[in-house]
Amino acid sequence: MDRLIYTAMTGALHTMTQQATVSHNLANASTTGFRAQTDAFRAVPVYGESLPTRAFVLDSTTGADFTPGAIQQTNRPLDVAVQGSGWIAVQLENGEEAYTRHGNLKMDANGILQTQQGFNIKGESGPITIPPDSRIAIGKDGSVSVLPSDSRMTAVSIVGRIKLVDPPAEQLVRGEDGLFRLKEGGQAPVSEKVALIDGALESSNVNVISEMVKMITLARQFDMQMKMLENAQQNAQQAGEIMTLRG
Template structure:
């Protein structure tokens, strides 16, 4: 039974690892995506006579915060962060969240969104008037030349933050949040570059090789469970004398 439950516990965690690797591969071309990392820990089974038995237990998935490559798009509303930092958006829950994706889209009312999440500026959503030309500065300042011409005017400043990676966690929606639930202070150290997007930081080759290794490990654990079953049947025969 010890062998069976140990193998079962390992197989369960391996399945989780396989799902995480598959999700990373599925997002290899997702702008600003941060790869997930599986994490497990060994824990001792409680109870008399079980002090030598340990099982594996899943912990909250980690996140790879390494930067992806910058890819030039030539589109003014595409922005990427040079170095550390994040753009602030409003999550569907209403909470402030952070992202490295910079593919800004504007609806008919001039409201700016990134992947459907409102882009934050000066405490509210960034809203653009009808414009003839738009410029986004390295500090996130958005300036436009109004429709029909005229002098360039500032219409807002994209909220940029620079929290420590260790203070952040990734939500199920793919956005990043402060573990404390608070809002990160605005930072003037974060620099944007317009006309670029940051690619996913997933290394497709590494993830594929890791997926193959995890799959082989899962097969080994299944074989261990079959072996445990065979040993149990043999033991039953010896006990019954058949």
């Protein structure tokens, strides 16, 4: 009897966890450069005396779906999309390096190039600062060029180059802030193969229809596991009644 309760109870619990993952993906269906979170069920044996036949059901977060999203043209000078695989490096306040594909950039009050979340874009020589009253152009290789706002002046200056990296997907882990990092820490090397598309953004790779179907399937699984718990309770009551009659 208790084996049924172990399995159904933990199955219902982690079905709810997967529902939270699906809800999170759907909430970010329109987030630029978002990578859908993936997870799966797995069985874990319960170790202990007289418990070799018991098993828990656990939700195993397997990582993220790294399939590229669709490219959407915006014609905004500070919008960039990563073409194919690769990441834009950002520097956090604690000096840590992290990676994003959210290419909707901006400049802060000091002219430092940042993401919309306020993370500094990491250049190959440090933060990238844009001089005031300048027009900006971002090249395919991540080079950031500025032109004076006065159209009569045509001098072009390169003020930095965005650090572009392409570590293997299995080496990356998503943080609570939505940014990716190397599992073992450290910094990924610059990759010359990563290319940017200027004046464009990458959409989320969440498949809304697939996630909705998954949500319905999980809801049905949860109902089934709750019915198993109800059956276990009914069986226990009936067994108790039989023992009372025999007594």
